Amino acid sequence: MALKKGENLLEANETVLHQYYVTQGCLRTYFIDQSGKEHTLQFAINDWWISDYTAFFSKSQAIMNIECIQDASLYKISKKGMEELFLKIPQLETFFRKKMERAFASFQKRILSGLSQSAKERYLSFIKTYPNIEQSVKNYHIASYLGITTESLSRIRRDNAKK
Amino acid sequence: MALKKGENLLEANETVLHQYYVTQGCLRTYFIDQSGKEHTLQFAINDWWISDYTAFFSKSQAIMNIECIQDASLYKISKKGMEELFLKIPQLETFFRKKMERAFASFQKRILSGLSQSAKERYLSFIKTYPNIEQSVKNYHIASYLGITTESLSRIRRDNAKK
Numbered sequence: 001m002a003l004k005k006g007e008n009l010l011e012a013n014e015t016v017l018h019q020y021y022v023t024q025g026c027l028r029t030y031f032i033d034q035s036g037k038e039h040t041l042q043f044a045i046n047d048w049w050i051s052d053y054t055a056f057f058s059k060s061q062a063i064m065n066i067e068c069i070q071d072a073s074l075y076k077i078s079k080k081g082m083e084e085l086f087l088k089i090p091q092l093e094t095f096f097r098k099k100m101e102r103a104f105a106s107f108q109k110r111i112l113s114g115l116s117q118s119a120k121e122r123y124l125s126f127i128k129t130y131p132n133i134e135q136s137v138k139n140y141h142i143a144s145y146l147g148i149t150t151e152s153l154s155r156i157r158r159d160n161a162k163k
Numbered sequence: 164m165a166l167k168k169g170e171n172l173l174e175a176n177e178t179v180l181h182q183y184y185v186t187q188g189c190l191r192t193y194f195i196d197q198s199g200k201e202h203t204l205q206f207a208i209n210d211w212w213i214s215d216y217t218a219f220f221s222k223s224q225a226i227m228n229i230e231c232i233q234d235a236s237l238y239k240i241s242k243k244g245m246e247e248l249f250l251k252i253p254q255l256e257t258f259f260r261k262k263m264e265r266a267f268a269s270f271q272k273r274i275l276s277g278l279s280q281s282a283k284e285r286y287l288s289f290i291k292t293y294p295n296i297e298q299s300v301k302n303y304h305i306a307s308y309l310g311i312t313t314e315s316l317s318r319i320r321r322d323n324a325k326k
Contacts, residue, residue: 031275039278041271054268057261063275090253097260098220100267105217107270108204112194112226114277115202115310147278 019051025072040145182214188235203308
């Protein structure tokens with residue numbers, strides 16, 4: 001399926017029936033808190049999977065939104081479709097379990113980074129995790145991923161460019 | 164296996180060969196940053212699994228430490244043992260994939276909570292996630308889980324008790 005920049009793949013409160021594999025483009029998963037502020041959980045570029053996984057796994061309503069931020073091509077697969085495939089092809093279950101393990105490890109890294117790293121260190125981790133993404137995304141996307149203001153992000157970039 | 168309060172199950176830089184299932188007691192996984200400060204990623208009480216999962220999955224060295232903070236009983240299983248069991252009993256792979264999905268969802272919640280919640284809200288989430296854990300753990304364990312100082316934790320508790 002194809003998605004245009006600015007289109008939403010998923011909105012909060014929708015039931016989450018699919019997960020998506022990105023072959024091209026860029027999307028982001030974000031959460032809107034009670035005060036209306038956006039917090040970016042994840043970006044997805046080529047070969048990444050994206051969904052509101054908490055909702056997808058528990059068959060509950062989304063708390064996240066997923067927005068296309070650069071024209072994208074995606075494949076989608078439903079939970080039911082996956083379970084059927086796993087019964088037919090057990091190796092696929094192994095594949096998805098391993099993918100899950102890597103995703104879990106990257107979330108562990110992100111939690112630790114939030115607890116132990118300075119904003120500048122988090123920015124450097126970000127550009128390592130998502131190389132070449134900076135030209136595709138808006139500054140406030142990155143700032144809301146790092147948990148800082150866009151002003152702080154500009155300051156960090158300036159400091160970083162000086163070196 | 165049994166572990167006494169104060170004993171380490173795992174130390175940073177060790178190779179991680181096992182994951183552990185806690186039947187009794189309490190453990191915590193923590194990271195020591197370059198300045199020597201501790202950051203608690205996770206507690207494990209009855210029926211929780213614990214390991215340095217990033218290292219366990221990728222067969223690399225631990226970056227986390229795991230400490231027993233209340234006398235504990237554990238079962239351990241190696242990665243090799245798991246892979247062998249999965250081949251014999253495919254249902255077990257399904258069980259572990261689902262456990263992984265729940266763990267992933269709880270990490271997603273923790274990342275969002277770090278990005279969007281105040282220290283007080285994070286404290287309230289913590290006591291909901293780990294009911295009755297407060298008497299078993301030290302204040303600095305909880306503070307290092309919430310990413311705040313022990314002074315802030317005391318203030319939040321005082322405010323909370325007043326209501």
